[in-house]
Amino acid sequence: MEYTVNKLARISGVSGRTLRYYDQIGLLKPARINSSGYRIYGQKEVDLLQQILFYRELEVSLEDIMELIHQPGFNQKEALENHYEQLKQKRARLDTIMATVEKTIASIEGGVSMEDNEKFEGFKEKLIEDNEKKYGKEIREKYGEETINESNAKLRGMSQEDYDAMTLLGDEIMMLLEKAYETGDPGSEESQKLAAKHKEWLMYSWPNYSKEAHAGLAEMYVADERFTAYYDKVVKGGTKFLRDAIIIYLGME
Amino acid sequence: MEYTVNKLARISGVSGRTLRYYDQIGLLKPARINSSGYRIYGQKEVDLLQQILFYRELEVSLEDIMELIHQPGFNQKEALENHYEQLKQKRARLDTIMATVEKTIASIEGGVSMEDNEKFEGFKEKLIEDNEKKYGKEIREKYGEETINESNAKLRGMSQEDYDAMTLLGDEIMMLLEKAYETGDPGSEESQKLAAKHKEWLMYSWPNYSKEAHAGLAEMYVADERFTAYYDKVVKGGTKFLRDAIIIYLGME
DNA sequence: CCTTGACCTTTACGTTGCGTAAAGGTTTAT
DNA sequence: ATAAACCTTTACGCAACGTAAAGGTCAAGG
Structure with missing residues (x-):
């Protein structure tokens, strides 16, 4: 199947502008440009966009995504398995936050007392995640440098x-x-x-x-x-x- | 308990800069400023910050959060119950995305074929959510207008x-x-x-x-x-x- | 007492990932 | 043939901070 910008936009849920921007920064280039200058995307681009969106869902910056997917040793299946684990973590964070909400409600209703730092459980975990992301990047950079x-x-x-x-x-x-x-x-x-x-x-x-x-x-x-x-x-x-x-x-x- | 900026930052997981920014835009003002110009936050501010972070987790803009929490009729418990529902939805979205990842892996491994639009399930749901957020705001604005x-x-x-x-x-x-x-x-x-x-x-x-x-x-x-x-x-x-x-x-x- | 280091302050410029015109060419439908 | 629905590039705008820079304040130790 071949798609123009907005058609791809529609099936993927992103905006046309987003696709043009991704083209501009070299993250996702169309398969070809037709005679009147329209961007035409093919199967490969659809799959790549999917990968990009998985990474974006995990709040990886576009710059980092670029490095990742354009690496010569990029393994799609491995990346997907990684996504799954990360998503699981993200869901766990949500669960923690939901538990915090419940506890806060209980503390309002029933006078169950709550320490100040308990009030932010789930949010702090994000810090740790962000840190791991930072290291994740360092690891990748190192893997590049250290081929020697x-x-x-x-x-x-x-x-x-x-x-x-x-x-x-x-x-x-x-x-x-x-x-x-x-x-x-x-x-x-x-x-x-x-x-x-x-x-x-x-x-x-x-x-x-x-x-x-x-x-x-x-x-x-x-x-x-x-x-x-x-x-x-x-x-x-x-x-x-x-x-x-x-x-x-x-x-x- | 009283906190200076970075102390509150540490227990809540946000940065000091963020708290200063929230002060600047009037979203979260410190309880008082001490004699040397330091921001001092008290119990009320801790609880308010928690609320703010819940909203932020749901990707509500700071501007909207401001309108919400500073409304005279703001009901904390109601807001929390709302948060819970929304978080549940967000988790459901994550589940859908995780299912998409699994299916994509299966399609690579076993040749299970996948339609292009299937590849973006979970991402599109976000569009709907965003729409509901938009309406959510409209509803709020209307509730303001329609007091008459x-x-x-x-x-x-x-x-x-x-x-x-x-x-x-x-x-x-x-x-x-x-x-x-x-x-x-x-x-x-x-x-x-x-x-x-x-x-x-x-x-x-x-x-x-x-x-x-x-x-x-x-x-x-x-x-x-x-x-x-x-x-x-x-x-x-x-x-x-x-x-x-x-x-x-x-x-x- | 005085200095060092960990705090705090304000001011200000930079960044990411697009949204949103504006101004115009192309394709499709009637 | 003419509108409606596409597409294009250029360009300015924006939120929510990060990140110096330049400087006051406070607690502790020598």
Whole structure:
């Protein structure tokens, strides 16, 4: 099937202007332009628009969507499976907000008292989601940049799967650091999970792991400003916090 | 409890800038300004912010939120109950989109074919929602304007409840007209429901209802351009469509 | 006491994702 | 053939903040 702008607009629920804008910024170009300058969209464009709308539903910026779908390694099925998980999260957030509404009603009616921070449950979760989105982008950017590193790693004899697992772990550590830092306690459960992950991560790149070397590295992190800058990027004071968590994890002092 | 900007920001999940902006536009003013010019928020402001965020979650514009919560007749509990219903709808939309994702995955995997318009189910529902939001605003504006009419109606001996029910019905008819029109068939289920509602509505204001008079009114709608303009505002050709639906409903020709 | 760092303030310019004319060419229907 | 319903580009407008910049205020520690 072939569509002109407004026909595609009608079946998809977006406006004609939106489609022209997407053309303008290069997000979704028509299959061809006919003799009188009309935009003509084909099957491929319909499917791409669907993908775009899924991402938009998840509040991904058009710029990010562009990077994502135009990547050479873009896997449609994988993306869809990802959408599903994200949508599930979004629905869970809605459920939390609905529960908050119910509780607020109850507090008005029955005098059930409510703490101030309880009143915003569900809204705060959005912050966390947004953060993960931010990291999501960083991960993608890194995957782009690190294609070089990737081949280096391969050369060093690491299997592709191991390498993937390692970079994934690295990103996970950054997220964990932020969450752990919020607890304010390097001995907290989150913080110890962070330290454990850090050990796991190290074991990928180090030939022989030892507690002493791990602790030494942690101290080095704090001393060397290149590392400080790296880990403090996520939260300021993050490097010191990570060191403290590791020291406690290793049971050293 | 009293909060400065960023403290309130932290418990609510919005940014400090957002709170300053809300102050600037008059949406949420701090309880007071202390001696050094700091904004201080109290209990009332916390609760109001919660309400604002509920509305924002439903994508109501700040301008509309302002009108709503600063209305003298604003009923918090009623608003919350409304929020709940709307959130439920939003969740239903998410469910539809999730189903679309699943179906799309299946169509990739198993060759289950999918029509183009099926690919956008859930997205189109948003259009309808947006429309209802638009009408929601119109209804509110009307409720403002029609305070005069309201007292007129009272004078004519109508009870408050009857009047409320009638205006509500009037708005419902407008929404129904739009949906019915989309079916393209004045004999469709939706269209007949529309006609029935219209009868119901008439019976409020008319002392004696008769089929003949109803049919006559329908014809009058088409003839009188004041009515045409009124009903065509929702969809063009709406007046004629309504007339046709009524004629079929009454079993006349 | 004084300084440092974490707060707070205002002012002001930038951004995203379109909506909405305006001014005009094209296609379809009657 | 003439209107109605499409399409085009250009361009200005807007909401809801984000993000400096430049500067006052407050609590804690040396």
